[in-house]
Amino acid sequence: MQKVLSSQSRLEQIVKDILLDMDTKPCLMDGRGNAMLVCTSIYQACEVYELFSRTDLAGKCAIATNYKPSPADINGEDSGEGMSEKLKQYDIYRKMLADYFSESKDEAMYRVEEFEQKVKQRFIDEPGQMRLLIVVDKLITGFDASQLLTYTLISRGEIMAYFK
Numbered sequence: 001m002q003k004v005l006s007s008q009s010r011l012e013q014i015v016k017d018i019l020l021d022m023d024t025k026p027c028l029m030d031g032r033g034n035a036m037l038v039c040t041s042i043y044q045a046c047e048v049y050e051l052f053s054r055t056d057l058a059g060k061c062a063i064a065t066n067y068k069p070s071p072a073d074i075n076g077e078d079s080g081e082g083m084s085e086k087l088k089q090y091d092i093y094r095k096m097l098a099d100y101f102s103e104s105k106d107e108a109m110y111r112v113e114e115f116e117q118k119v120k121q122r123f124i125d126e127p128g129q130m131r132l133l134i135v136v137d138k139l140i141t142g143f144d145a146s147q148l149l150t151y152t153l154i155s156r157g158e159i160m161a162y163f164k
Helices: 008-024 042-052 085-101 112-125
Strands: 035-038 061-064 132-135 151-154
Touching: 008 035, 008 042, 042 061, 042 085, 042 132, 061 085, 061 112, 085 112, 112 132
Parallel strands: 035 132, 035 151, 061 132
Antiparallel strands: none
16 A cells, blocks of 8 residues: 555656645745645655655755664665665655755764754745645644644645645
């Protein structure tokens, strides 16, 4: 079931739907609203983030989870058969941090807590600059910005919208 929910074509369709909504829903297109995408796994969140990073939302979306990349995460993962899910997750997360802090992946990977604090604050204070927050296991209720949350997308089963 997890593989079906995380299939590349399904994730691409979710990204297209969100981008369409960002361009057509008044609460999202005026720059005063933002959205939260709830994924079923950290790997799925990374896959979706990578897709969004190739769109107009690049630099205006982030992942917030309890994941902290560590070299121990990928110990023994390089089997020579391409990137495993763990390797890909590790690489995407480190790239996101490096891009945000404009520093190397090796330096940025230790700044996860600072990153999450900054992107959550941007999500609250500057919704036009942090248009999409991708979450897995925390922030699902809208953390301390529930009054600002205008749209929640849930990637389990069908996409669902929630307006406040």
